[in-house]
Amino acid sequence: RGAKVIDYSGDFRFGTVERYAEYANFIGRDPVHKAPALLNETVYGLPELHDITDAQNIVGNPGCFAVSCILGLAPAVAAGIIDPKSIICDCKTGVSGAGKKPNAAFHYPNRYDNMNAYKLAGHQHVVEIEQELGLLGEDDVQITFTAQVVPVCRGIMSCLYASLDGQDSEQVLEIYREFNRNNPFIRVQDAGTPASIADIRGTNYCNLTVDVDKRNNRLRVISHIDNLMKGQAGNALQNMNLMFGLDSGMGLAFAGQYP
Structure with missing residues (x-):
């Protein structure tokens, strides 16, 4: 439907059905991907290694x-x-x-x-x-x-x-x-x-x-x-910024509040 998605599940961290099957078998999951046609539209979501703007709609946020x-x-x-x-x-x-x-x-x-x-x-x-x-x-x-x-x-x-x-x-x-x-x-x-x-x-x-x-x-x-x-939500926000043409550090260039 044209929505931009940053996926946390691991299902879109792999660009081919073969690589996904290897991952799924390794962790004991069903190796048949439920949306294989979308895999060639995804980018592995690590901005330091990949151009996130290459993603058509889906970024697979890393573990x-x-x-x-x-x-x-x-x-x-x-x-x-x-x-x-x-x-x-x-x-x-x-x-x-x-x-x-x-x-x-x-x-x-x-x-x-x-x-x-x-x-x-x-x-x-x-x-x-x-x-x-x-x-x-x-x-x-x-x-x-x-x-x-x-x-x-x-x-x-x-x-x-x-x-x-x-x-x-x-x-x-x-x-x-x-x-x-x-x-x-x-x-x-x-x-x-x-x-x-x-x-x-x-x-x-x-x-x-x-x-x-x-x-x-x-x-x-x-x-x-x-x-x-950087291990999850911050990296996802960095990806979101890049997907929408914003500065990669928007909202991230400061320490968050924590207990």
Whole structure:
């Protein structure tokens, strides 16, 4: 009917029925897409990698873990400086990542002073991370992904590792800064700059701490986002701005109010 839609469900994060089926099978969902004719009209909703104005009517808003991992690894994959099959994504999220539905596992007395890994057999964001990173390089990407929930309200910290092709910290920092030169919501910093989820809480920023473990020739990137902002609603608003020809930062260039 001509309405513009930003979809949160995951059904429109994949541009082909084959890729959607791979995703659906991975998470145990019906692999038959209910609206396959719409898939070629959609754009994966990460403005740092895709031209959102290319979407005819539908943008598939990314998953929160996917945002933190893709933004943290994209410059290295695009530059071809890491082994795309050596990637490890060690990710921690606040309890709000589970949504608002009451659940005994997220009741405060049970969650306080507690942390755990979950969905080790297949997390829904793995397929989209591999899809998006695979589009940037010459080889397929395979990741080892571990999601963990920690006793904080909001925020994601993803510790990302990959075997490096011999570059030092300054060279990698320059690659990251150049890649994100026109991405206003990505802030790249070196390992000497203090960083925590408190720095991005209530904002649409992604803070990337870039480091090289020289002893093991390994890239190490710490990616911080607010899972409710750049990880979901803030990113959706950024997409909406672009779909309607507005400045991408409209309504986002300030810290939101939060408890």
